[in-house]
Structure formats: structure tokens, C-alpha cells
Amino acid sequence: LAEVLITLLIVGVISSIVIPALLQDTQQAEFKTAWKKTYADLSQATTRVMMGNGGTISGLCGSTDNNDCFRNKYLEYLTYSSTCSNAAMAGNCWPANYYYLNGNSASGIAGSGVAATLNNGSLIIFNHEYDICGASGSTFCGFFLVDVNGFKKPNTFGKDLYGIYLYSNKISPWGSSGSNMLWGAHDTSENTCATTGLGCAAKYLSQ
Numbered sequence: 690l691a692e693v694l695i696t697l698l699i700v701g702v703i704s705s706i707v708i709p710a711l712l713q714d715t716q717q718a719e720f721k722t723a724w725k726k727t728y729a730d731l732s733q734a735t736t737r738v739m740m741g742n743g744g745t746i747s748g749l750c751g752s753t754d755n756n757d758c759f760r761n762k763y764l765e766y767l768t769y770s771s772t773c774s775n776a777a778m779a780g781n782c783w784p785a786n787y788y789y790l791n792g793n794s795a796s797g798i799a800g801s802g803v804a805a806t807l808n809n810g811s812l813i814i815f816n817h818e819y820d821i822c823g824a825s826g827s828t829f830c831g832f833f834l835v836d837v838n839g840f841k842k843p844n845t846f847g848k849d850l851y852g853i854y855l856y857s858n859k860i861s862p863w864g865s866s867g868s869n870m871l872w873g874a875h876d877t878s879e880n881t882c883a884t885t886g887l888g889c890a891a892k893y894l895s896q
Contacts (some may be wrong), residue, residue: 717848720837720838720848720849721893721896723811723837723838723849724835724837724851724890724893724894725893725894727811727813727835727837727851728835728851728853728860728862728894730767731763731767731813731833731835731853731860732860733766734763734766734767735763735855735859735860737765737766738762738763738765738766739858741762742762744858745823745857745858746822746830746855746856746857746858747822747823747830747857748822748823749762749817749819749822749830750762750817750819751819752819752820755817755819756775756801756802756803756815756816756817757774757803758817759803759815759816759817759819759831760772760802760803760804760805760815763815764805767805767807767813768807768808768809769805769806769807769808770806770807770808771805771806772803772804772805772806773803773804773805773806774803775801775802775803778799778802778803778804778814781804782804782805782806782812782814783799783804783812783814783834783836784812784836784840784844786844787836787844787845787846787850788843788844788845788846789845789846789847789884789885789886789887790845790846790847790848790882790883790884790885790886790889791884791885791886795846795850795885798834799814799816799834800814800816800832801816802814802815802816802817802831802832802834803815806839810838810839811835811836811837811838811839812835812836812839812840813833813834813835813836814833814834815831815833816831816832816833816834817830817831817855818830818831822857823857828856828857828858829854829855829856829857830855830856830857831854831855832852832853832854832855832863833852833853833855833860834850834851834852834853835850835851835852835853836849836850837849837850837851845886846885846886846887846889847882847885847886847887847888847889848886848889850886851863851889851890851893852887852890853890861891862890862891862894863887863888863890863891864881864882864887864888864889864890864891864892865890865891
């Protein structure tokens, strides 16, 4: 009996160590798969939006309704269940609290965009920099933020949150080589998945 109890104790200790790690690995693999799928969907939508606008994002929307217009152009090619204005995003179309990979708060990084909840449960923030897009030769047109599992935790960049740059003729994940330098804090994560987790967007797409 003593030997059986000792064996069960050993099995229990090993299980308590191994099982959580396996579950975490499985969850992260699911996040990566969902991220790749969402990126592909947004890439395809970008191509279709450009086709309807003379082959470019430049001039897509004006100053009066730029973010709403921008989001709605994309939602013509995405299946969604709800939308939110900037003021109503937190807790409705985007987590009220979200974080960098190092645990620090990332609140405020969403900027002045608007959001939508897709039918697959993903959340997307749309931010269109209409005044920069196409001006003085600039090809930078905005960005997207994606939460691949909705309001469920961890709501953290590099785990279930990812960023995408939008240019006049393509999209590009945060952290990709040669990414836009408008926001230096984002681009310090180029080609790496550490500290903030912002660069994980590019790294995971290449895996």
C-alpha cells in the first residue's frame, strides 16, 4: 500500500508540472493558427477593397467619416456581428484591459480607431490615417489590431493580440522587416518576439 501511495504521489507531482505546460502549448498553437487565418482574411479583404478603389487604399475615405467609412469598406468582405465607435469600444468590441507580453498595460495603443466583432469571435480595431495616406509620397495608411479569441484572456500582445500595418497597396504585420517608422515604439520589436510582444505578429506568420 505504501508503494502504491508513493507511486500515485509521484504521478500526481509529475502531472501537476507537465499538464499545465501542455495545455499552455496547445492554447498558444491555437492562437497562432487563428492569427494566421485572420491575417489571411484581412489580406484578401485589402485586395478586394483596393480593387474597388482603383487599385489603392489612398483616397478611400475622407476626413468626415474616415474611420467609420474605412471599417465599413472592409466589413463588406468580412462576416461580422456588431460594430462599435471609438467611445464604445472598451468592453463592447475590444477588451477593457489589455497588455504587453511583459505584463505592462497596453491601454491607449488602439488610438482613435473604431471596431467590429467578427462572427468567428475575433475582435478588430480599424484605424485609418487618411491625412497621411498618399500625402507627400507616403504609403502608410493606418493599422489594424486583432484579438483572435475575443474577450477571453490573456488579452496580451504576442499571445492573442496582434497588430497589422496598412499601406496604400498591402498589409504587413507589426515587427516585419522594413515596417513603417511612424511609431518608433512599435518598430523596436522588428523581427523579435520579446518584451512588448508586438513583433510576434511577424514572427508567427513565418513559422
